Amino acid sequence: MPLKDILDANARFVARTPPEKLPDQPRKHLAIVTCMDFRLTGFVDRALGIERADAFLIRNAGNTATALDNSALRSVVAACMNFDIRELLVIGHTRCAMKIDAMTALEKMRAAGIPRDALGGHDLREWLGLITDERENVRRVVNEMAASRLLPKRVAIHGFVIDVDTGVLSHITSWEPGAEPVKSVAPAPPTTQPPPPTAPPPRTPVPPPVRRDAAERRPPQTFKPREGERLGW
Numbered sequence: 001m002p003l004k005d006i007l008d009a010n011a012r013f014v015a016r017t018p019p020e021k022l023p024d025q026p027r028k029h030l031a032i033v034t035c036m037d038f039r040l041t042g043f044v045d046r047a048l049g050i051e052r053a054d055a056f057l058i059r060n061a062g063n064t065a066t067a068l069d070n071s072a073l074r075s076v077v078a079a080c081m082n083f084d085i086r087e088l089l090v091i092g093h094t095r096c097a098m099k100i101d102a103m104t105a106l107e108k109m110r111a112a113g114i115p116r117d118a119l120g121g122h123d124l125r126e127w128l129g130l131i132t133d134e135r136e137n138v139r140r141v142v143n144e145m146a147a148s149r150l151l152p153k154r155v156a157i158h159g160f161v162i163d164v165d166t167g168v169l170s171h172i173t174s175w176e177p178g179a180e181p182v183k184s185v186a187p188a189p190p191t192t193q194p195p196p197p198t199a200p201p202p203r204t205p206v207p208p209p210v211r212r213d214a215a216e217r218r219p220p221q222t223f224k225p226r227e228g229e230r231l232g233w
């Protein structure tokens with residue numbers, strides 16, 4: 001986006017947006033940790049009915065907190081220290097770009113011209129905060145936040161995964177003040193079970209051979225499966 005376009009958009013915004021008297025506290029007493037993914041921009045808050053000044057929105061790659069990067073926790077602690085935060089939401093999302101294996105990440109780094117030794121000897125997976133599963137990552141971050149002595153125990157913590165395409169929010173886990181340890185309330189994701197073995201369908205009787213000249217005269221047939229018949233490849 002060219003600089004001129006940014007400045008023009010800002011001028012139009014200021015011209016049509018009167019100054020607003022904002023509250024001293026986030027209206028919903030809420031902090032949200034979510035991914036920085038561009039598809040969530042202007043989406044994740046709207047999907048939750050969150051408006052300006054309702055909540056803190058803390059974003060990083062993979063909505064995660066690692067041993068090397070606890071900036072998400074730091075921001076939540078800062079919000080709780082300065083404001084009356086009563087709930088914390090950790091929101092992962094489907095198709096998160098941080099769900100890649102270390103080798104793929106390494107290749108992407110190399111393609112972007114980032115030298116391996118720029119990590120200063122850190123493990124790539126650890127440094128980047130790669131995740132293996134969006135749901136498990138949310139569960140882990142909620143557990144870590146709930147276990148942290150830095151977070152006031154008045155704060156309830158809820159973990160979700162949002163569908164980046166539809167906005168559907170799936171509840172993964174929750175921790176309520178006074179509860180110990182972290183409880184998991186989400187059922188396991190449905191697994192795709194192979195269908196039970198069934199008896200093979202009766203063989204279709206082989207029609208008697210037709211004479212070539214008769215077959216050539218036959219009009220072309222449209223294949224229609226019989227009712228209840230399954231098609232397989």
Ligand SMILES: [Zn+2]
Pocket residue numbers: 035036037061062063093095096097098
């Ligand atoms: Zn993401």
